[in-house]
Amino acid sequence: MRLNLTALVCLSYFLGLLVSGITWTSFGVNPIFGALIVCSALTAIAVIFLPIVWRRGPTGPQWLLLGLIALLASGYALWRFPQPSPTDISRLLNAPPRNPQTIVAIGTLTQGGGQNSQGKQQFWLTIDQVQRPPEKTFRPSTGKVYLTLPTAKTPWQRCQKIRVTGKLYRPMQSTNPGSFNFADYLAKQGIFAGISGQEAILVKDQFCGLTPIRERIVQTQSAWLPTEGKGRWPGLLISSIVLGQKAVNLPAELRNLFNQVGLSHFLAASGYQVSLLVGTVLAFGQRFNPKVAIALGLGTLLFYLGLTGLEPSVMRASLMWAGVMVAMVNDRKINTVGALLLVATLMLLVNPVWIWGLGFQLSFLATFGIVVMAKPLQDWLDFLPSKIAEIIAVPVAASVWTTPILLFQLGYFIPAALPLNILITPLLEILSFGGMISAIFSLIFAPIGSGLAWVLAFPAQGLITVAQQFQQVPNIAVGQVGIWQVGLMYGGFGLIGWVPFWRQRALWVSLFLVSLVIIPLIFALQTRVQVTIFDTQEMPVIVAQRPGQTTAIAATDPAQTERLLAPFYAKQGINQADCEIIAHQTSKKLDIPKNCPDLSWYSRSPPILALNFAQRRWWIVLQVPDRQQSPPKLPLDQRPDILLWTGSFFPFSWLEQLRPPTAIAITAAGNANLRQKIESFKGQLWITGEVGSLEWTPRQGFSAARDSRDADLR
Numbered sequence: 001m002r003l004n005l006t007a008l009v010c011l012s013y014f015l016g017l018l019v020s021g022i023t024w025t026s027f028g029v030n031p032i033f034g035a036l037i038v039c040s041a042l043t044a045i046a047v048i049f050l051p052i053v054w055r056r057g058p059t060g061p062q063w064l065l066l067g068l069i070a071l072l073a074s075g076y077a078l079w080r081f082p083q084p085s086p087t088d089i090s091r092l093l094n095a096p097p098r099n100p101q102t103i104v105a106i107g108t109l110t111q112g113g114g115q116n117s118q119g120k121q122q123f124w125l126t127i128d129q130v131q132r133p134p135e136k137t138f139r140p141s142t143g144k145v146y147l148t149l150p151t152a153k154t155p156w157q158r159c160q161k162i163r164v165t166g167k168l169y170r171p172m173q174s175t176n177p178g179s180f181n182f183a184d185y186l187a188k189q190g191i192f193a194g195i196s197g198q199e200a201i202l203v204k205d206q207f208c209g210l211t212p213i214r215e216r217i218v219q220t221q222s223a224w225l226p227t228e229g230k231g232r233w234p235g236l237l238i239s240s241i242v243l244g245q246k247a248v249n250l251p252a253e254l255r256n257l258f259n260q261v262g263l264s265h266f267l268a269a270s271g272y273q274v275s276l277l278v279g280t281v282l283a284f285g286q287r288f289n290p291k292v293a294i295a296l297g298l299g300t301l302l303f304y305l306g307l308t309g310l311e312p313s314v315m316r317a318s319l320m321w322a323g324v325m326v327a328m329v330n331d332r333k334i335n336t337v338g339a340l341l342l343v344a345t346l347m348l349l350v351n352p353v354w355i356w357g358l359g360f361q362l363s364f365l366a367t368f369g370i371v372v373m374a375k376p377l378q379d380w381l382d383f384l385p386s387k388i389a390e391i392i393a394v395p396v397a398a399s400v401w402t403t404p405i406l407l408f409q410l411g412y413f414i415p416a417a418l419p420l421n422i423l424i425t426p427l428l429e430i431l432s433f434g435g436m437i438s439a440i441f442s443l444i445f446a447p448i449g450s451g452l453a454w455v456l457a458f459p460a461q462g463l464i465t466v467a468q469q470f471q472q473v474p475n476i477a478v479g480q481v482g483i484w485q486v487g488l489m490y491g492g493f494g495l496i497g498w499v500p501f502w503r504q505r506a507l508w509v510s511l512f513l514v515s516l517v518i519i520p521l522i523f524a525l526q527t528r529v530q531v532t533i534f535d536t537q538e539m540p541v542i543v544a545q546r547p548g549q550t551t552a553i554a555a556t557d558p559a560q561t562e563r564l565l566a567p568f569y570a571k572q573g574i575n576q577a578d579c580e581i582i583a584h585q586t587s588k589k590l591d592i593p594k595n596c597p598d599l600s601w602y603s604r605s606p607p608i609l610a611l612n613f614a615q616r617r618w619w620i621v622l623q624v625p626d627r628q629q630s631p632p633k634l635p636l637d638q639r640p641d642i643l644l645w646t647g648s649f650f651p652f653s654w655l656e657q658l659r660p661p662t663a664i665a666i667t668a669a670g671n672a673n674l675r676q677k678i679e680s681f682k683g684q685l686w687i688t689g690e691v692g693s694l695e696w697t698p699r700q701g702f703s704a705a706r707d708s709r710d711a712d713l714r
Helices: 005-019 031-053 060-080 089-093 182-188 211-222 229-243 252-260 271-285 290-308 312-329 336-350 352-356 358-380 386-410 417-423 425-444 446-470 483-498 506-527 558-572 652-658 672-680
Strands: 101-115 121-131 144-149 160-169 191-205 530-533 542-546 549-554 579-582 599-604 607-613 616-621 642-646 662-666 684-687 694-697 701-704
Touching: 005 031, 005 060, 005 336, 005 352, 031 060, 060 352, 089 101, 089 121, 089 160, 089 191, 101 144, 101 191, 121 160, 144 160, 182 191, 211 229, 211 290, 211 425, 211 446, 229 252, 229 425, 229 446, 252 446, 271 290, 271 312, 271 425, 290 312, 312 336, 312 358, 336 352, 336 358, 352 358, 358 386, 386 417, 386 425, 386 483, 417 425, 417 446, 425 446, 483 506, 542 558, 542 607, 549 558, 549 607, 652 672, 672 684, 684 701
Parallel strands: 144 191, 549 579, 616 642, 642 662, 662 684
Antiparallel strands: 101 121, 101 160, 121 144, 160 191, 530 542, 530 694, 542 549, 599 607, 607 616, 694 701
């Protein structure tokens, strides 16, 4: 494949959108000015050096034009990034700055309907009117909110207009390293506030497009299957493969299972389903008239887009198939790579924020990899039967081109993903084709649709069982992969794919790309000395790292520990802690394991763990002493350098006696008297509820996840 000027225009537009996402806050630089600096620097390098290196490529003035396109793309992305309007409901949180506050809102339920981890239904609510007590009347308002509602006897449905009473709040930014930033995710969807619903009343049911058809398909495919527990998983899985997870409320446990083994794309309608559906329709329509076939194909595309809820992967495949049908009308062939770049550009012109969505990124990268790499791999596997070679080549090509972005986003490699994808490809074909036939009959004659889904439940359950077995294979943490590493990896793929000299040395290029991940990881593990204190507001969660030893003091709740530590470990390149103490086990009878050389008991009543780390004495108080308990009288060289506890209270007598240079309170809000007491002996108090998680290193001391002045009121 040769890169013509049109392809370079598309790539320049993509680059400009990516540049707009660079954060300049810590440098005090305006994002537009920052984008101007980066685009100007890249353009200057391209104008000066690339015509010399790439003599058959664009000229200097053409590179200048491409740089201007990238700069305009950055400005366009910054302009299009969602911002709250003057009448957005989130403005109520600004003046006076009350968070949360009681509110009554009238609006329409749009996306969502599933349950969160607390068992509440979650929706996006489009606001029409709002009332803030003690106001007596409603006033017009706009915007969307993230709404949670208590589970009702009759679940709430999308498109219902409701009146809801609850607490309006501002979604909290992520304060723990590696954790999912839900507030940032909502902001990219144009949502800047949430409502914790306490009571809701139906105002009216409204027209909901194809939602009733979608719900009929889902209900029919699950009608002959169990309705409780894991027995309902196969039916929901079949519906998700056909309609996508936006249209089906999958249990969180099932989603997590497929995510952990690298099968999350199975839960989303994708190009495979679109190709299967449209290809079948075109083959059927060709019996009558080519124009009739194309009309049926376009109608099918529009109908399927409506059913799936406009998922990016389905939109991409639909636009490409529309291009194929236009080419068929004009009796021309389509350039697949060029069409893919053009479709991506059109979609990002409509919504440039999509470029930051992992689903969008994976959809296009996987398709691009299949287009440019699957055929050479099949040729290399020509000693195998053609169908088997295709089953192997397609997942390998997709995996290669999506691995860099997954390492960047997740921080770990899933070794089970590739063999599992190859193994279950036949199951995907069976479930996709059979699920679509079942969906069609669900609309024509429901018992046949239910019967087909009952039959398909056996391979669906087989797929779930295989995924559960592969879940036992541990993932490999690779640490924080930088954007520069991702860029070099894709650059290496380009050299192998389109430069003959480097294609002949593909093995050496591949080893170099692997070393880009391994060498920084080894260096970090052999030099990192730090302690991380998580913002839990309950029992302490602490991880101390030094070369050859990782010590973790975890929370009592396994789900909380998994939510906090799993992403953190991945970004730190830690597969498993060498020493792990569970907080609720730290009783008077608990002995510190031998694999925890940095930990010891200072006191068992009250329970105080001593962490001797990097020539600092840490006291971790697991239960705050009573006021009546006398503090220990210690010489200066035996007192703690850092004193850490849970809660807003700590006995002043202990503080006066110990006089720790640094005190850390794991609590939501501070205590003015406590702060004043610690400052009286020139100590420093950190409150995790105000500053988020804390990180300590011998060289830089403590650093916080956020400035306490920026902390949201609670």
